[in-house]
Amino acid sequence: MTDLEDLPLRADLRGQHPYGAPQLDVPVRLNTNENSSPPPAAVAAAIVAAVATEVAEVNRYPDRDAVALREELTAYLAKQTGEPLTVDQLWAANGSNEILQQLLQAFGGPGLKALGYTPSYSMHQRIAEATCTPWVDGRRASDFTLDPISAVEQVKVVRPNLVFLCSPNNPTGTAIDLDTIRAVADATPAMVVVDEAYGEFARPGTKSAVTLLPEYPRLVVTRTMSKAFAFAGGRLGYLAASPAVVQALQLVRLPYHLSALTQAAARAALRHATELQAGVDSIRGERDRLVSELTARGWEVVPSDANFVLFGRFADAPALWQRLLGAGVLIRDVGMPGWLRVTAGTPAECSAFLGAFDQVATDAD
Ligand code: PMP
Numbered sequence: 001m002t003d004l005e006d007l008p009l010r011a012d013l014r015g016q017h018p019y020g021a022p023q024l025d026v027p028v029r030l031n032t033n034e035n036s037s038p039p040p041a042a043v044a045a046a047i048v049a050a051v052a053t054e055v056a057e058v059n060r061y062p063d064r065d066a067v068a069l070r071e072e073l074t075a076y077l078a079k080q081t082g083e084p085l086t087v088d089q090l091w092a093a094n095g096s097n098e099i100l101q102q103l104l105q106a107f108g109g110p111g112l113k114a115l116g117y118t119p120s121y122s123m124h125q126r127i128a129e130a131t132c133t134p135w136v137d138g139r140r141a142s143d144f145t146l147d148p149i150s151a152v153e154q155v156k157v158v159r160p161n162l163v164f165l166c167s168p169n170n171p172t173g174t175a176i177d178l179d180t181i182r183a184v185a186d187a188t189p190a191m192v193v194v195d196e197a198y199g200e201f202a203r204p205g206t207k208s209a210v211t212l213l214p215e216y217p218r219l220v221v222t223r224t225m226s227k228a229f230a231f232a233g234g235r236l237g238y239l240a241a242s243p244a245v246v247q248a249l250q251l252v253r254l255p256y257h258l259s260a261l262t263q264a265a266a267r268a269a270l271r272h273a274t275e276l277q278a279g280v281d282s283i284r285g286e287r288d289r290l291v292s293e294l295t296a297r298g299w300e301v302v303p304s305d306a307n308f309v310l311f312g313r314f315a316d317a318p319a320l321w322q323r324l325l326g327a328g329v330l331i332r333d334v335g336m337p338g339w340l341r342v343t344a345g346t347p348a349e350c351s352a353f354l355g356a357f358d359q360v361a362t363d364a365d
Pocket of ligand 1: 032033094095096097098121166169170195197198223224225226232235236237
C-alpha cells in the first residue's frame with residue numbers, strides 16, 4: 001500500500017486534511033445548515049418523473065450551457081430579488097462551491113490575491129488556496145459586523161484581485177449592508193464576490209446585492225439551491241453577474257459539468273419552488289426562537305439573518321459539542337474558540353436541541 005506521503009503531491013497540499021463537517025447518524029442533525037424538510041411526496045414524484053424522462057436520452061451529453069435551467073433560475077432570482085435579469089447574466093454549477101471554484105480559476109491564480117473578512121465561510125480560503133491564489137485574512141469588528149470604512153481600508157492595504165463578502169455571513173449570521181458592498185466595489189478594481197447562500201432567510205427589508213449589478217460590472221452574487229430550496233443533495237448553485245463574467249467562467253468550466261440528471265431535477269424543483277420553500281418562514285421563526293431562548297439563558301448570541309445561530313462564549317466549546325452529541329444532537333464546532341453554531345431546523349428539532357442543551361450545559365461552561 002502506498003501512503004499519501006509517498007505520492008508526489010503538490011507541496012502546499014501536504015499535511016492538509018479534507019474539509020467537511022462530521023456526517024453522523026444521530027436523531028437531530030443541525031450542523032450543516034441544511035433545510036430539515038424533505039420534499040413533499042408530490043414534488044419528489046415530479047422530480048423523479050423529470051429525471052426519468054431525461055434517462056431515456058442519457059446516451060447523449062447534456063446541454064453544455066444548461067440554457068433551459070439558467071432561464072428558470074433567472075426568472076426565480078429576478079422574482080426573489082425584484083431585480084430584472086437576463087439569462088446571459090446567470091450561470092449554474094454543481095453547488096455554489098463549484099461556482100466559487102470557477103470564479104477563482106478564472107480570476108485568481110498564482111501571483112494574485114484574494115481577501116475575505118473572517119470569521120467567514122472557510123471554503124473561500126480553501127478554494128482560493130486549491131487554485132494557488134494566496135489568501136489574506138481580513139478582519140471584522142468584535143461583534144462580527146463589517147462597516148464600509150474598515151472594509152475599504154483593508155482593501156486599500158491588501159490590494160486584492162478578488163474580494164469575498166458573505167451576506168448573511170456563515171458562521172456568524174451577520175448581514176452586510178449594501179453601503180458596505182458599494183464602498184468595497186467603488187474602492188477596488190478587483191472582482192467583488194458576494195456569497196448569498198443564505199439570502200432567502202434574511203430578515204424583511206434586506207435587499208440582495210443582485211440589485212447593485214447594473215452599477216457594478218465586476219460584482220458577482222453567488223446563490224444556491226442547497227439551503228432555502230431544500231435541495232442540498234441535488235447540488236445546484238448559481239451566480240448572477242454581468243454577461244462578461246459568465247463568458248469568463250465558460251473558459252474554465254469543464255465541458256458538460258452539469259449532468260442531464262442534475263439539470264432535469266433542478267428544473268423540476270424550480271417549478272415547485274413555492275412548495276419547497278414553504279418552510280422558510282417557519283425556519284426564520286425557529287432561528288429567532290433560538291436567539292431569544294439562548295439569550296434568555298444568559299449566553300451571548302449573534303443576531304442572525306441566516307438559518308443558523310452562533311452562540312457562546314464557552315470555556316470549552318468542543319467539550320460541550322461532544323456532550324450534545326452524546327445526547328443525540330449534532331451541531332457545529334466551527335473552530336472559533338468559545339463559540340458553537342446550531343442550524344434552525346424544524347420546531348421539534350430546535351426544541352430537542354434546547355432540551356439537550358439544558359441537560360448538558362453547566363455553570364462551568
Ligand atoms: N457559501 C456558504 C456561505 C455556505 O455556507 C455554503 C454551504 N455550507 C456554500 C456556499 C456552499 O453550498 P453549496 O455548494 O451546497 O451550494
